[in-house]
Amino acid sequence: MNKIFLTVTLSLFLTSFGNQAFAQTVNLHDFTNPTVILETNLGKIVIGFFPADAPTHVENFIKLSLSGYYDGTLFHRIIPDFMIQGGDPNTIDGDPNTWGTGGPDERINAEFNTIKHNRGIVSMARSADPNSAGSQFFIVHKDSNFLDEQYTVFGRLVTAESFETLDKIAAVQTDANDRPVNPEDVRITKVTIVNESDIPNLLELSEPERIQSIVTPSTGNQKYESTEHEIAFSVPEGWLLQQPDKSQPNSPDVVAVGPKIGEINPVISLTVQLTNQRSLDDLISEKIEIIRQAVESGNLNVISQEKITVHGNPAYAIDAEGKFSSDGQSYNVKFREIMVYGDEKFYTLSYSNGVNEFDSQLSRFEETIDSFEILTNPNQNNTSQSDENQEGGGCLIATATYGSELAPQVQQLRELRDNTILSTESGTAFMTSFNQFYYSFSPTIADFERENTVFRELVKFSITPMLTSLSILNYVDVNSEEDMLGYGIGIIVMNLSMYFLAPAIFVYSLKRKFL
Known part of the structure; x- marks a missing residue:
């Protein structure tokens, strides 16, 4: 086990x-x-x-x-x-x-x-x-x-x-x-x-450190929230909530362990992993392959599996039970696992317990699922959020550079946009109009990038000079509306052909040829 x-x-x-x-x-x-x-x-x-x-x-x-x-x-x-x-x-x-x-x-x-x-x-x-x-x-x-x-x-x-x-x-x-x-x-x-x-050698201790709150009435649950993973959910009150060291990608990021009333302790866990542009069906196929090996070995029996939704997010649920051994002892364990699919990450919430005690805490796990939410980044303003929330995940630049050596540069440019361009009225007005036009076509290109890795590499190659020129803003002082117009908007306009025309023309010509 x-x-x-x-x-x-x-x-x-x-x-x-x-x-x-x-x-x-x-x-x-x-x-x-x-x-x-x-x-x-x-x-x-x-x-x-x-x-x-x-x-x-x-x-x-x-x-x-x-x-x-x-x-x-x-x-x-x-x-x-x-x-x-x-x-x-x-x-x-x-x-x-x-x-x-x-x-x-x-x-x-x-x-x-x-x-x-x-x-x-x-x-x-x-x-x-x-x-x-x-x-x-x-x-x-x-x-x-x-x-x-x-x-x-x-x-x-x-x-x-x-x-x-x-x-x-x-x-x-x-x-x-x-x-x-x-x-x-x-x-x-x-x-x-x-x-x-x-007592000799008594330490000179100050007052103990205290939390800046008072005990609130019990709600039956304790809430966990992580800005790192941008999620929040609740687990049963009194369960031991931990963040173990993540020794491998599929190791849990958060674990809640309940009191032992049977042969093992009930456990609710959350594992956060990157999708790496895999679809939910891709992830399900990988999961089924892992399960198949366990079933064929006789260690696992799948009870049910189905696609569901969790707060509007596509998800996959599986119920199974199996016999696991540890330190010479065997345990009959049943579990329910729900994989929730997000834009760039997927979240696996799992509940396990002894077979005989499984149903006793199942409702507590359902409360955890009901409370699960994917948070938006509180440090992003509305314009930044629109980059990520367009239908289809429509930023062609972010899609082309995702997971590559250019990803940090793109993130720095987003921060530059938020902290420099959007700090002036002229910059904000320009970006508002710019985004309306840009997102009228970029989701189509971004979707095609996900489908065609060769095209994605071509787009990444073509936008590299543009990213370099935009980085000029890191080395200039923007202290007024005039500076913003002179530097920021000027550089963006200089790159319009790479930003719009080349990717747009290329993708539509490919679509007409191959689709």
């Missing part, structure tokens, strides 16, 4: 676990600014607290520490560059398959606050229910601000040794389920409570 199902996950589903020591009476008033010291074979971890932000969580953690609840437990889930998780009594001597499911009978209501989940922050694990924290906690190894306001921050590391120990634990060898291969290396051997004033 793709490792994403097994390793990019944070098990937060805590089940009932009784512990008589929890009921032990303690006197917290004996301490001034209490601080907890966790001793491990790799070093000490010293935790200070934020009682004003999460008073119930701080009290709960200190009570459990005083009672000996954490003595002998492991950091049972370790994901470098993300977090280390501990606090499960099942890890003392229980079956490793139960690690991550233990905790006290009593649960704590959420105390979400504005403290960011930066490196060294200590936060409380929970299940999909916000009010389900028990004893399990995690320490952030690398800034993970997608967790902000969804998990209760209640403390942070306060000594240099603590950060060194955090790094050592994050670096230990783990298996496919993120469990430590050598558990004794990461066992909490002893927990003590002292006053903050008794």
